[in-house]
Amino acid sequence: MSKHNDNSVEFCFLAEPTDVNFGGKVHGGMVMKWIDQASYACAAKWSKRYSVTVSANGIRFIRPILVGQMVSVTASIVHTGRSSMHIYVVVRARDPKEDSPVITNRCFITFMATDESGYPIKVPEFTPKTAEDEKLEQVAMHAKDFAKQLDNDFEEKLGWK
């Protein structure tokens, strides 16, 4: 199931037995897949274009997700560049019989909108509406700078492209 408003998309579903590892908790890789999927839906909705993942930054595993829990993955555009969309994702989980979710994961993920040939294409500009949106945009820009610095360090310091 998914819900969305202008700049965000929310996926809601139950964590299934096939999502779980040998320790009985949801696989980290499965959570990353959900994050990528919700972010793709958010980026495609915002840009109206096929979009590709550029980078995922600071994925934090705060609490485990258990089989049978109700999971929500909310992906929101919080900053845009020319072709890039910087998305804040928060994952929450709760017992479906109760109303008190906990935050299990958060991260920033960047998508780039592409034209028919796969080249970067301009996206609509995101404008923050609230003071919190403005702060989140600042944090997202900081995360982008960090990710680019990391790319640079691999290239400059290690000679890796």
Ligand SMILES: CC(C)(COP(=O)(O)OP(=O)(O)OC[C@H]1O[C@@H](n2cnc3c(N)ncnc32)[C@H](O)[C@@H]1OP(=O)(O)O)[C@@H](O)C(=O)NCCC(=O)NCCS
């Ligand atoms: C995504 C890809 C096309 C970007 O190529 P690139 O040559 O690095 O592109 P650019 O340097 O022009 O950067 C494109 C945008 O990403 C941004 N960007 C680049 N590196 C970034 C990083 N590490 N973190 C966040 N944003 C980044 C740039 O600022 C630019 O945004 P802008 O247009 O808003 O200014 C290329 O890396 C690629 O094809 N990657 C594989 C994508 C993929 O297979 N994803 C998984 C399946 S969808």
